[in-house]
Amino acid sequence: xxxxxxxxxxxxxxxxxxxxxxxxxxxxxxxxxxxxxxxxxxxxxxxxxxxxxxxxxxxxxxxxxxxxxxxxxxxxxxxxxxxxxxxxxxxxxxxxxxxxxxxxxxxxxxxxxxxxxxxxxxxxxxxxxxxxxxxxxxxxxxxxxxxxxxxxxxxxxxxxxxxxxxxxxxxxxxxxxxxxxxxxxxxxxxxxxxxxxxxxxxxxxxxxxxxxxxxxxxxxxxxxxxxxxxxxxxxxxxxxxxxxxxxxxxxxxxxxxxxxxxxxxxxxxxxxxxxxxxxxxxxxxxx
Numbered sequence: 001x002x003x004x005x006x007x008x009x010x011x012x013x014x015x016x017x018x019x020x021x022x023x024x025x026x027x028x029x030x031x032x033x034x035x036x037x038x039x040x041x042x043x044x045x046x047x048x049x050x051x052x053x054x055x056x057x058x059x060x061x062x063x064x065x066x067x068x069x070x071x072x073x074x075x076x077x078x079x080x081x082x083x084x085x086x087x088x089x090x091x092x093x094x095x096x097x098x099x100x101x102x103x104x105x106x107x108x109x110x111x112x113x114x115x116x117x118x119x120x121x122x123x124x125x126x127x128x129x130x131x132x133x134x135x136x137x138x139x140x141x142x143x144x145x146x147x148x149x150x151x152x153x154x155x156x157x158x159x160x161x162x163x164x165x166x167x168x169x170x171x172x173x174x175x176x177x178x179x180x181x182x183x184x185x186x187x188x189x190x191x192x193x194x195x196x197x198x199x200x201x202x203x204x205x206x207x208x209x210x211x212x213x214x215x216x217x218x219x220x221x222x223x224x225x226x227x228x229x230x231x232x233x234x235x236x237x238x239x240x241x242x243x244x245x246x247x248x249x250x251x252x253x254x255x256x257x258x259x260x261x262x263x264x265x266x267x268x269x270x271x272x273x274x275x276x277x278x279x280x281x282x283x284x285x286x287x
Contacts, residue, residue, distance in 0.1 A: 024049045024084060024180055024212045030069065031078035040066060043079070045231065045240045047181070052203065052213045054227030054243075056220055058256060061233045063216050067183055070214065072096040083181070097125035101174030103184040107166065109158055115169050116154040119144055122176030144172040148202055164195030171202065182206070184215035188222070200226045220260075223247045224274040244274075252276065 025047035030040055040062045047053050055063050068074035069081060072088055081088045083099050091099075101122070109118070119141040120133050127137060145151040150168050153161060158169065167187060174182055187203065188196040196219075204226050207213055217223075223230045223243040230246040232239045234255050239246050252260040259279035266272050 025070065025081065025214075027070075027079065027081045029079035030066075030076050030081070040233075040238065043238050045229075047212050047214060048228070049180075049212050050207050050210060051228040052207050052215065052226055053229045053231055053240075054223045055214065055216045055231045055233060056218070056223060056247075057231075057233035058235075061235055063233055064185070066233070067185060067214075067216070070183055071100060071102055094125060094128075097177060099179055100181045100183060101177045101179035103167075103170045103174050103182060103187055105186040105189050107170055112157045112159045114154070115145070115156050115158050115161065116141060118158045118169055119172045119176050122173040125177040141172070141176050144175040145169075147175065148172050162195075164191050164198065167191060167195070167199055168202070171199075171206075175206075180210075180212060182211055182213045182215075184213060186216050186218065188217065188219070220247050220252055220276040221274075224276075247276070 028044050030043040123133050123137040188199050230243045232246050249260050261277050263275045
């Protein structure tokens with residue numbers, strides 16, 4: 001235990017590889033399909049370092065397909081994705097895992113591992129699939145829990161903690177890879193209101209410390225709360241840009257088929273807040 005406490009935890013968010021310029025991911029003219037159905041056609045975007053790209057859109061339009069491409073699981077039919085100037089098509093699975101951490105929407109383990117063991121699994125990208133983690137790897141995993149303020153969970157069983165706590169543990173596991181990019185699939189799904197805010201706050205803090213984040217969400221409000229850029233994916237096109245430009249009443253109506261009002265309020269101690277409110281008419285109300 002004494003040896004663990006002497007490990008330097010100050011740069012756990014710093015990726016091992018070199019940093020080239022301000023753009024950590026660049027996608028150019030991507031074309032992806034699922035079977036005979038084209039989901040993404042001629043998509044280009046870049047992910048700035050220290051930024052969050054929020055990806056929103058209805059089900060079945062290609063968000064998961066885009067993620068699979070960014071994780072190296074699905075090669076594009078045309079176009080390319082590069083990380084720090086390196087074409088992902090030329091990178092090995094292990095090289096990608098050292099650059100890109102993945103936080104799934106939900107995760108079920110077949111065995112009742114302790115939380116510290118789950119987080120230590122993230123070290124596989126650094127030590128190899130057949131190697132055993134060292135005391136330093138375990139200490140690093142513990143530091144990731146400390147960094148997120150959940151080190152009190154270390155010895156608890158992963159299967160016995162709450163959904164919000166599990167989501168934070170999955171973020172810690174991804175951090176243990178020492179990535180430069182976090183890919184997060186609906187990180188606030190199924191969480192209560194308080195845990196949603198806590199997770200979003202931690203995501204924002206991690207980008208302030210040097211990580212780039214891409215995350216999907218079914219809550220357009222999250223684009224205003226935590227995103228520096230937004231990708232709105234529909235069945236007709238993909239729009240990337242600043243949240244204020246992309247997330248509008250018109251774009252949400254066209255995307256989801258419901259009327260939405262964007263409410264703005266300027267608070268003295270916070271600044272401008274924006275929120276998306278669906279227009280719901282009750283049965284007896286006039287249309």
